[in-house]
Amino acid sequence: MNNTHIQVKNLNAYYGKQHALKDINIEIPKNQITVIMGPSGCGKTTLLKTFNRFFELNENVNLTGEVLVDGENIYDPNVDVTEVRKVVGLLAQRPTPLPMSIYDNIAYGMRIHQMKKDRAAYKKSVRHYLEIAGLWEEVHKRMHDPATSLSIGQQQRLCLARGLAVEPEIILGDEPTSALDPISSQNIESRLLELKKDYTIVIVTHTLRQAKRLADHVIYMYLGEVAEAGPAHEVFTNPKHERTKQYLEGLF
Amino acid sequence: MKFQKKHFERRHIVELVIKTIMRLALFIVAGTLGLILWTIISRGLPSLSWEMVSQVPKGGYYMGKDGGILNAIIGSAYLATGGTLLAMILSVPIALYLKAYLGKSRWGDYVRLSLDVLWGIPSIVYGAFGFALMVLLGMRASLLAGIIVLALVELPIMTRAMDEVIRRMPSDLEHAALALGSTKFEVAINIITRQMLPGIITAILLAFGRGIGDAASVLFTAGYTDRIPTSLMNPTASLPLAVFFQLGSPYPEVRERGYAAALILTIAVLLVSFGSRWLAARLNRYTIK
Numbered sequence: 220m221n222n223t224h225i226q227v228k229n230l231n232a233y234y235g236k237q238h239a240l241k242d243i244n245i246e247i248p249k250n251q252i253t254v255i256m257g258p259s260g261c262g263k264t265t266l267l268k269t270f271n272r273f274f275e276l277n278e279n280v281n282l283t284g285e286v287l288v289d290g291e292n293i294y295d296p297n298v299d300v301t302e303v304r305k306v307v308g309l310l311a312q313r314p315t316p317l318p319m320s321i322y323d324n325i326a327y328g329m330r331i332h333q334m335k336k337d338r339a340a341y342k343k344s345v346r347h348y349l350e351i352a353g354l355w356e357e358v359h360k361r362m363h364d365p366a367t368s369l370s371i372g373q374q375q376r377l378c379l380a381r382g383l384a385v386e387p388e389i390i391l392g393d394e395p396t397s398a399l400d401p402i403s404s405q406n407i408e409s410r411l412l413e414l415k416k417d418y419t420i421v422i423v424t425h426t427l428r429q430a431k432r433l434a435d436h437v438i439y440m441y442l443g444e445v446a447e448a449g450p451a452h453e454v455f456t457n458p459k460h461e462r463t464k465q466y467l468e469g470l471f
Numbered sequence: 472m473k474f475q476k477k478h479f480e481r482r483h484i485v486e487l488v489i490k491t492i493m494r495l496a497l498f499i500v501a502g503t504l505g506l507i508l509w510t511i512i513s514r515g516l517p518s519l520s521w522e523m524v525s526q527v528p529k530g531g532y533y534m535g536k537d538g539g540i541l542n543a544i545i546g547s548a549y550l551a552t553g554g555t556l557l558a559m560i561l562s563v564p565i566a567l568y569l570k571a572y573l574g575k576s577r578w579g580d581y582v583r584l585s586l587d588v589l590w591g592i593p594s595i596v597y598g599a600f601g602f603a604l605m606v607l608l609g610m611r612a613s614l615l616a617g618i619i620v621l622a623l624v625e626l627p628i629m630t631r632a633m634d635e636v637i638r639r640m641p642s643d644l645e646h647a648a649l650a651l652g653s654t655k656f657e658v659a660i661n662i663i664t665r666q667m668l669p670g671i672i673t674a675i676l677l678a679f680g681r682g683i684g685d686a687a688s689v690l691f692t693a694g695y696t697d698r699i700p701t702s703l704m705n706p707t708a709s710l711p712l713a714v715f716f717q718l719g720s721p722y723p724e725v726r727e728r729g730y731a732a733a734l735i736l737t738i739a740v741l742l743v744s745f746g747s748r749w750l751a752a753r754l755n756r757y758t759i760k
Contacts, residue, residue, distance in 0.1 A: 271650065273646065273649070273650070276646065276649070278574075278575065301652040301653065301654055302652065303652075304649065304650055304651065304652040305651070305652035308650065308651075309650040311643065311646070311647065311650070313643065315641075315643045315644055315646070315647040315759075316647075316759065317644065317647060317648060317661075317662060317759075318644070318662065318665045318666040318757045318758045318759050319665065319757050320757060327648075327651065327661065328651035328652065331651070331652065331653055331654075331657050331661075332652060365756055365757045366757075367757075367759055367760065378647070381651065382650070382651065385651055385652060
């Protein structure tokens with residue numbers, strides 16, 4: 220693959236003695252939506268969390284192998300983990316607004332990275348990212364209200380805007396619509412489809428229909444291993460592995 | 472008849488007995504609190520006067536003559552505020568360090584254990600320790616020494632109370648900030664303190680309450696004087712000791728004033744308590760419920 224953005228090499232991950240990821244070798248293409256699928260407990264979320272070094276936030280974990288972002292191993296001891304997380308953003312399963320106003324939620328990330336020079340520049344960027352997330356119209360008159368005053372669907376778009384504001388290159392989504400109602404889910408999905416022209420997107424999902432709507436590239440996992448990976452149309456129409464076939468047919 | 476109450480079934484009797492015991496226990500506690508308040512109000516209120524809160528003791532005050540306990544009111548305000556501020560300067564960083572960096576590690580447990588042990592040490596021991604230290608340094612009883620010892624008394628309470636509050640911080644929230652590339656320090660300062668501010672204020676208040684009411688630790692270290700301190704090196708009076716000395720008096724009118732001093736102390740604690748609750752509620756606007 221020419222335009223590989225994330226490359227995983229011989230990745231093994233352990234929770235205590237439990238071997239959660241077994242010898243993963245995959246490539247994730249740039250400016251596409253890659254969907255990680257598989258039954259519960261197969262290691263989808265674990266794999267996703269190795270991409271922004273969130274895996275190590277769990278206690279008693281161990282990891283071997285490499286994750287290369289643009290050819291640079293993010294597990295190298297000389298890597299600054301905050302820089303990794305700035306480049307690799309995360310949209311969590313449930314919306315988690317920060318305990319501050321709507322405005323500050325977006326500005327927070329830019330402030331800690333000191334990305335802008337003055338208040339006006341922050342203000343402009345906050346508006347810009349709220350517009351991208353399709354939230355500006357709904358919130359521009361109440362920027363100083365607490366973020367929790369928004370609906371759950373709005374909160375998730377706020378989290379999306381907040382993540383984009385630190386100018387990442389990659390967006391990870393950990394079942395980002397599973398806590399939302401159908402209309403809000405659809406809203407987030409259409410944002411992601413728009414965003415893929417500028418960002419590489421990796422989504423974990425357990426709904427097959429969502430995977431089919433979004434995926435350009437699919438990784439199918441089973442019991443901690445990558446059972447199948449490839450372009451979406453190939454995996455969906457002509458799965459090579461028996462497990463994938465059964466999963467797609469809804470057998471388990 | 473299917474739903475008829477069966478009063479004499481064993482499990483219903485057990486419930487009734489246990490419920491009665493629980494109510495009795497509640498009544499004893501509430502009743503004791505009521506009695507305490509009634510005692511200090513009924514005995515202290517008649518002697519409470521403007522003179523008492525606006526003047527320092529004059530000659531013969533301790534034999535029932537004119538004057539007040541302004542020296543002790545101001546002294547206690549200085550001591551407890553100073554002690555609480557000093558304890559805060561140490562507590563907040565410890566509590567945040569415990570959360571953000573030590574977490575559930577073995578070292579975190581050691582720190583918590585030592586704080587719990589410190590919490591259990593009676594304040595007279597802190598007083599004696601402070602006094603021994605003062606002798607060693609050639610210091611005399613002073614406001615400064617009182618503040619330092621009170622800070623030591625308050626520190627474990629404040630830190631552990633904050634720690635218990637901060638531990639309940641939802642990890643989702645922390646992760647949300649980490650995902651944006653925050654350092655752990657930024658998470659501690661920007662997210663944890665904001666989210667947990669009401670709890671942190673409660674912890675500070677709890678420590679302040681113990682500080683302002685503590686007599687044993689300031690007995691040797693701050694001393695007692697009829698004058699209002701004008702420097703950190705002056706000895707100073709305090710409300711708990713004002714209560715203690717006056718209640719021990721053979722003169723009935725002085726004893727009554729002891730109750731009045733206790734009433735002032737109680738009102739002061741109540742005012743601070745309500746004030747900080749009001750403040751916490753106002754700062755609560757952005758916290759995630």
